[in-house]
Amino acid sequence: MSTVETERPLRIGEVAELIGTTTRTIRYYEEIGLLPGAMDREQGKHRCYTQADVERVREIVRLRDLLGLSLDQLSRLLEAETARAELRREWKLAESGAERRRILDEASAHIATQLELVRGRCHELEQLESELVAKQELVSQRLAELDR
Amino acid sequence: MSTVETERPLRIGEVAELIGTTTRTIRYYEEIGLLPGAMDREQGKHRCYTQADVERVREIVRLRDLLGLSLDQLSRLLEAETARAELRREWKLAESGAERRRILDEASAHIATQLELVRGRCHELEQLESELVAKQELVSQRLAELDR
DNA sequence: CGCTATCCTTACGTTTACGTAAGGTAGAGC
């Protein structure tokens, strides 16, 4: 689906442009283990990325901006996801139902962790929002009183 | 209301303890203008804080943790609020209704700015949440399929 | 095969948001 370009490998500059970040940032994330080391790239050769890789980076940047985590914490949060990406390939090879169940259970747990974090943040923000609304109403009320 | 202690002035260490931060942080925030310079303190004398000051710091820390802003951006966001705190004192002296209206209008605009920011963040997080829920459901579905 | 743009690695530089240490002072209690 999507484009006609059936998965043309992207270079790091294109990825950076697409996401709205810099090549340095992407290399840095690879350096600290946030991004898998483009697997089996030989020393000196160009990194190349798939569309899935781009999504991965996009997701990282998003989480970085939305949650207040350090890249280190983020790294730990996504560790499971990194493993999950690898499990995706195991998935098709997994013959036993038990294996498949385990993989799904892990994925589920991982998503649950993220959800908990996101919901916590969300509630805090909603709390803040309602407080601001209350303030706003108070001011409006004062303004109304001036008009009487 | 609240405590019997009718507004005992607090020292910086107590404030830090109350809020769960450090004295260094508080001094730093004062240094960069996030906190008003405890007004008219003479060189070398101890800083002392009112309950209102504590709330101010608490609010700053909260915004710092919740929104993804630099202290510099935060400073600009709260500039209006800093002015507003001063206007509170002007408030009781403001005789003309026009003056009062202006003050209230400014307060309202400032709160609106904050609200916009908070709501934006909130929506982004809700978006992320719903995406995670969708993922979660997909996994659950797969698990259910295994049971058939 | 050569050209050029983009990429590679290495490594030092920079900003933000504090931590920490040194040497001296204020102020509450006795």
Place this chain on the structure above:
DNA sequence: GCTCTACCTTACGTAAACGTAAGGATAGCG
């Protein structure tokens, strides 16, 4: 008045998250 603790200022240190510059290799194109 003295003491002891928490505070003061000054200033250097630091971890995180990249920025930036140098010197050289790669890969797509003609």
